Amino acid sequence: MRLEKNQRSGIVPPNPLNRIALPEEPVMKIVPAVSLFFLPLLIASCTAVEYGMNDSMPPPSAVVETAADTDGWAAADSAPAAPAAGYSGSLPEGNRFEQQKGRRMTYTAELSLQVDNLPDVLRKAEELVKAAGGYVQESGDNGGILRIPVEKADEVLRKIEAFGTVGSRRIVGTDVTDTVVDAEIRLNNLKTLRTRLLALLEKSDKVEDTLKIEQELNRVVTEIERYEGRLALLNNRISYVTLTLRLNQSAPVVFVPKLPVPWVASVGETGKLPSPNGRKNMPFDLDLPENFAILASSRFGDTEQLYAVTADDCVLRLTRRPNLEGASLEFWRTLARRSLTEVNRYRTASETSVTMDGGDEAACFEGFRGNAGYLLYVVRPRRTFCHIPFGHRVCLIEFWGPEEAYRKHLDAVRKAAMTFEL
Numbered sequence: 001m002r003l004e005k006n007q008r009s010g011i012v013p014p015n016p017l018n019r020i021a022l023p024e025e026p027v028m029k030i031v032p033a034v035s036l037f038f039l040p041l042l043i044a045s046c047t048a049v050e051y052g053m054n055d056s057m058p059p060p061s062a063v064v065e066t067a068a069d070t071d072g073w074a075a076a077d078s079a080p081a082a083p084a085a086g087y088s089g090s091l092p093e094g095n096r097f098e099q100q101k102g103r104r105m106t107y108t109a110e111l112s113l114q115v116d117n118l119p120d121v122l123r124k125a126e127e128l129v130k131a132a133g134g135y136v137q138e139s140g141d142n143g144g145i146l147r148i149p150v151e152k153a154d155e156v157l158r159k160i161e162a163f164g165t166v167g168s169r170r171i172v173g174t175d176v177t178d179t180v181v182d183a184e185i186r187l188n189n190l191k192t193l194r195t196r197l198l199a200l201l202e203k204s205d206k207v208e209d210t211l212k213i214e215q216e217l218n219r220v221v222t223e224i225e226r227y228e229g230r231l232a233l234l235n236n237r238i239s240y241v242t243l244t245l246r247l248n249q250s251a252p253v254v255f256v257p258k259l260p261v262p263w264v265a266s267v268g269e270t271g272k273l274p275s276p277n278g279r280k281n282m283p284f285d286l287d288l289p290e291n292f293a294i295l296a297s298s299r300f301g302d303t304e305q306l307y308a309v310t311a312d313d314c315v316l317r318l319t320r321r322p323n324l325e326g327a328s329l330e331f332w333r334t335l336a337r338r339s340l341t342e343v344n345r346y347r348t349a350s351e352t353s354v355t356m357d358g359g360d361e362a363a364c365f366e367g368f369r370g371n372a373g374y375l376l377y378v379v380r381p382r383r384t385f386c387h388i389p390f391g392h393r394v395c396l397i398e399f400w401g402p403e404e405a406y407r408k409h410l411d412a413v414r415k416a417a418m419t420f421e422l
Helices: 002-009 032-037 039-047 060-064 073-078 118-131 153-161 177-203 207-239 262-266 329-343 403-417
Strands: 085-088 105-115 135-140 143-149 165-175 240-249 293-300 303-309 315-322 347-355 361-369 372-379 393-402
Touching (some): 105 118, 105 207, 118 153, 118 240, 153 240, 177 207, 207 240, 329 361, 329 372, 393 403
Parallel strands (some): 105 240
Antiparallel strands (some): 105 165, 303 315, 347 361, 361 372
């Protein structure tokens, strides 16, 4: 009333802001110079909005490691807290990511797996997450960060765990109900304040007042956008479980076949050649192909061998060994196949049965490894000479070399092999 009397008496010039009244609120009576100077402080006190807070949003992992705080976001950014729920060790029953009624929970999970095929398991895990409506936040050579819809997270996690052996598992749930409610209240207060400022701005007819109202309005709008962004991010963390997946490649289990006849594992070996000795002790009769020079021959007990070579690195090896009682050609065929494919890792191009010119039956193999070719004849003679059974011997004809040279001499070696005679 004093102000109105002063206006009528001409002591204080009239101010249009004195006539502004907000709906359903007491009439604001503002002293011109003083009230405009303290306008931001008055607005702040009316809305209880804390300005000057940290502008950055805490990373997802920080939210997991902090508790909800009713005093605002600043506490959630820095204060550690015990998680609301946590699991480790054996697999629990039921939904591990169930949202409690009336509460807002964020969940993070850490899973370490030992797997046999790391790239394949990582691909399958990412496909599972995408099929469930989630997405890959980060992907690396040994795992990644996966976001899974909370309602499907337990099912997806169990399927991923089945891809290998669980090394470690940790699930952390954090109650952020108070934080969400606090942020929503502050956001609503800011929106109410924005409405009031817009009403003041519409009724303001003084430039100085208008500028100050607009300045405060801009600040309020910025705070609204900040809280809306924070709530959106927090709701995303509530809706999606953050899974940190770490995969470890298991040490490969190398199967080393153990053949019942150890020397058969040498079939297909193309290692170091013997030192030249110039001796021609043929284990059996065979017309050597043209351009093959005898490198060396040897005899160790009942085993006889001869090596012949070409100038372009091809090798012909002839071997005669004692047969085993009851061992048929099919027995040696099977062992030779295993030695080539399982032990020496050849790609078998062909496997056939042939009859030599002298009437003996043989098993013939051809295979390749890298850029080298390999040919093998396994012969078990059935004939006798002077009542001596030749079937007590098993004979091998082996030929190998660089693929180009190998193919060059292949036909000549095949023709020579057919002249076998014991």
